[in-house]
Amino acid sequence: MTKVPEIVVASGKGGTGKTTLSSFLISSLSLDGYMIVGVDADVEAPDLVIGLGEGKETSRESIFDSSIAVINYDKCSLCEECYRACTYGAIKWLDKPIITQELCEGCGVCKFVCPDDAISLVNTKTGDIIVKETKYAKVVLGELEIGRKHSGKLVDLLRDKARGLANDSDLIIIDAAAGTGCPVISSIVGSDYLLVVVEPTNQSLVGAGKVIDIGKHFNIPTGLVVNKYDLNRDFIDFIKKWSDEKGISVLGFIPYDKVVVESYVKLIPLIEYVPNSNVVRKLLEIREKLMNELKIRGVLG
């Protein structure tokens, strides 16, 4: 079985248009006959299905693969070894060791160093993995338990799930979370192409630069999309120079248009809501360039 190619859309900074681009790719490619599986890898704020006009939940499984430390105070001799050993700041000392669940990685260092055998690791819920059937594609999404770590691990599981569903598919399209940390790294590793969406601002380039560096580190071909470019036209030359220096190509520019917000509110993807609009025309150009890149690189047959 050949591997189904995986495209990941990321940005660093939030709200630059990741979901707009990934939902456009999924809906428009699906309408043109491609079989797509979508992954919403933002397990702290999943939105991709909304961008596809909502969908019906067809499966949900709870994942209990993370552990947290629990202290049996009857056995604890208050030696402070665990408190000193925890590198995540998850153990506070208030007359006795107190575990802060939200900060515990479940690594087991405290359990190992405890001379009293007072600490055990218990399995805890990481979150849910959900499959939703939209009009255009199956979408695998996750809901991290609120306030928890381990979002990166949940993303790994989402991608495994999507690969399992993608047997007959042409593409897997991953909508990454905002940021540049663990869950975003998990979204990018092992992908075949990285699309980075930026706005024409310095604020946006801070995070985008890091995402591009992550892609480089893992040797993933990368393309840049500039969204709402007309809000700051003076910046365009700078972005072109910046992407040249980074050694990545610009796949296109998307103008600001109220129809984007409108289509979200009406729950109708752009390709169906305003098929003849300038925004959709630009998005289709970007899609064509992307598909060409994938063919040139042998990712897509």
Added chain:
Amino acid sequence: MSMRIAVGGGKGGTGKSTIAVNLAFELSKKRGRVLLVDNDVESPVDHIFLGGDRERIIEINSFLPTINEEKCMKCGLCIQHCPEHALIGLVGQHPKLLRDLCEGCKLCYYVCPAKAIEEEKRTIGYIYRAEYRGINLIQGEVLPGVKQHTNVALRTMQYANRFFGNYDYVIIDSAPGTGANVWITLNEADISIAVTEPTPLGVSDLKRYLKLVEKVGKEAIVVINRSDVEGGNKEIIYSLSKDNYPIKGFIEVPYDELLIKSYVSGKLVCELNPKASSCESIRRILDFLD
């Protein structure tokens, strides 16, 4: 006692930083000493609004193992125990470290019976400081490709916490999302400002954020940014009931060309255009902070 305000909201790009920096500016002008903590360590941008200069003052380090091959007995215990599978190899071989996977928990150091694992420090991020028109900024930033963003967020908060007593207001700008790093900022706060946008995406992420606010026993002022943006629908935000969510009140910040202009030039709208409609609305947040 300082008043501590965590700015979050769930969805990215709704205007958390814009609200945080302009609110800091207004508070420092009118109310007293302000500390701004930028705890969006993956993509910190607050300094850009405050003149752009910042000084690196602290290196955040974590543990990274190095294997002393002369002492190593090739027993494989470290490989067996490593929770991130960052140590690989077969029994009978020296373990090999995959740096990218290591999260610095130090378990290998403890389990090694030969004391062959030695401590090497790895820099995972930095803390910066800046000062602009009476606002003091403390900002954390994780290095690209490092997985320990939550650890950097925690260490930044722990550092900032030492100075809270010197200020009347502490504004903490958090990352998007609803994970542990956002929990860290809320846990330090007295109240939250939840910045959202009038779309189904905004409301969906806001709900998860408000659940987190509830979990830590706090309340949030919901700021509907770009409330009258063309195509938007602010009513879906107002549909959230105060019975089900810990909402202290709602404030609308209208779509404002002056705000966009100052944002793209990396400036404070409230400094450039104090009479701008967006700034008038941001000032109304102050009424909730009495």
